[in-house]
Amino acid sequence: FSDRDGYIWYDGKMVPWREATTHTLTYTLHYGAGCFEGVRAYETSKGTAIFRLKEHTRRLFNSAKIIGMAMPFSEDELNEAQLEVLRANKLKEAYLRPMVFYGSEGMGLRAAGLKTHVIVAAWTWGSYLGAENMERGIRVKTSSFQRQYVNAAVCRAKANANYLNSSMALNEVLKDGYDEALMLDPEGFVAEGSAENIFVVTDGVISTPDVTSALDGITRRTVMKLAEDLGYKVRERRITRDEIYVADEAFFTGTAAEVTPIRELDNRAIGSGSRGPITQKLQATYLAQVKGQREEYPEWLSHI
Numbered sequence: 001f002s003d004r005d006g007y008i009w010y011d012g013k014m015v016p017w018r019e020a021t022t023h024t025l026t027y028t029l030h031y032g033a034g035c036f037e038g039v040r041a042y043e044t045s046k047g048t049a050i051f052r053l054k055e056h057t058r059r060l061f062n063s064a065k066i067i068g069m070a071m072p073f074s075e076d077e078l079n080e081a082q083l084e085v086l087r088a089n090k091l092k093e094a095y096l097r098p099m100v101f102y103g104s105e106g107m108g109l110r111a112a113g114l115k116t117h118v119i120v121a122a123w124t125w126g127s128y129l130g131a132e133n134m135e136r137g138i139r140v141k142t143s144s145f146q147r148q149y150v151n152a153a154v155c156r157a158k159a160n161a162n163y164l165n166s167s168m169a170l171n172e173v174l175k176d177g178y179d180e181a182l183m184l185d186p187e188g189f190v191a192e193g194s195a196e197n198i199f200v201v202t203d204g205v206i207s208t209p210d211v212t213s214a215l216d217g218i219t220r221r222t223v224m225k226l227a228e229d230l231g232y233k234v235r236e237r238r239i240t241r242d243e244i245y246v247a248d249e250a251f252f253t254g255t256a257a258e259v260t261p262i263r264e265l266d267n268r269a270i271g272s273g274s275r276g277p278i279t280q281k282l283q284a285t286y287l288a289q290v291k292g293q294r295e296e297y298p299e300w301l302s303h304i
């Protein structure tokens with residue numbers, strides 16, 4: 001992925017893609033102390049726009065605050081950097097990856113004296129869990145790795161180190177032929193996917209776990225709002241895995257995954273075993289919203 005044309009915004013400068021490198025003694029490479037975002041830009045009738053840019057940048061700054069990292073740029077500067085990366089790479093639709101990391105000014109765990117670096121990369125990225133799965137739904141397996149415990153990890157931060165857990169969970173189930181992992185919290189209740197929040201639909205009511213151990217997803221918040229606007233009841237509550245087995249519908253939400261139906265959990269078909277009607281409605285509404293095809297919430301789109 002490093003050997004390609006394009007530009008990466010690196011500490012305030014637009015750097016050719018292949019030259020956006022860093023030293024092997026980079027603190028974050030050793031200890032995982034960094035944070036990042038996953039953001040999407042869509043083509044709208046008024047040109048390319050980043051969806052909920054300000055909210056993503058805000059979460060990045062909150063993540064940095066949680067892990068005690070000083071940010072060398074302002075939120076406005078990073079918002080502008082993300083728009084600039086799309087322009088420099090002439091991208092109409094893209095996934096953006098801002099990331100904040102400590103440099104290689106010293107070794108050992110002491111972070112004092114280290115510089116904070118920031119990159120923003122962007123590239124074209126289709127459906128994260130497969131285009132055909134947006135209709136068919138995916139096959140999910142409960143992971144043998146649990147989601148982190150709130151006081152052993154910083155669950156509210158989108159911190160690099162948290163993703164060892166997600167990576168192990170996902171790659172374990174991929175090897176067994178599934179599409180995504182479901183992670184349970186340390187008490188055994190449903191938390192989220194390896195990079196998505198989860199929703200279930202039973203008797204027309206939409207439920208999702210709270211964000212004690214799951215990431216406070218921006219797509220989650222968006223979908224909850226859209227669902228309420230459409231007149232659905234949305235509840236945040238504890239959910240068990242066997243409750244999902246017998247739910248009418250289930251789906252994942254995430255910036256990369258958008259709204260992805262779940263057709264199976266642990267080899268049990270959920271509902272009809274394909275995308276359910278409420279999932280379909282929310283998926284269509286979400287995609288229309290991000291592509292600027294709805295009149296509601298124009299403030300969610302930042303045009304380049």
Ligand code: PMP
Binds near residue numbers: 038192196253255256
């Ligand atoms: N949970 C985890 C662990 C994630 O990595 C992501 C992706 N950022 C999500 C949930 C979904 O968050 P969002 O909707 O903000 O992309």
